[in-house]
Amino acid sequence: MEPSERVMAKLKAGCVCKGVKLIRLIEAIENGATTFEQVAATTGIGDGPCQGKRCGEKVAELLAQHRLG
Numbered sequence: 001m002e003p004s005e006r007v008m009a010k011l012k013a014g015c016v017c018k019g020v021k022l023i024r025l026i027e028a029i030e031n032g033a034t035t036f037e038q039v040a041a042t043t044g045i046g047d048g049p050c051q052g053k054r055c056g057e058k059v060a061e062l063l064a065q066h067r068l069g
Contacts (some may be wrong), residue, residue, distance in 0.1 A: 001026070015055035017048025025059060029066050036060065 002007075006023065011036035014022035020043050030043040036059045045055045 015043070015045035015057060017045065017050050017054070018045050020045050020055075021025075022058070025055070025062055029062055034063065036063075039063075 006026075009023040009026055011022055013027040014020045024043045025039055025045070028039045029040070033039045033042055036046065036052065036056055039059050040052065045059075046052035061062040
């Protein structure tokens with residue numbers, strides 16, 4: 001990930017319901033999370049009003065990108 005992308009990830013929402021920034025989702029994946037459940041356990045996402053419908057898609061996208069390297 002480019003440094004400028006990391007800066008933007010610190011500003012963007014990863015989970016709107018819980019107020020978690022995108023960088024926290026990325027860091028969870030970089031630190032070994034390989035499923036939505038693992039990212040959720042690390043970051044606290046997934047149990048807000050939408051029950052992970054919005055952030056779940058983002059996590060799936062991030063996990064796919066991480067696997068592709």
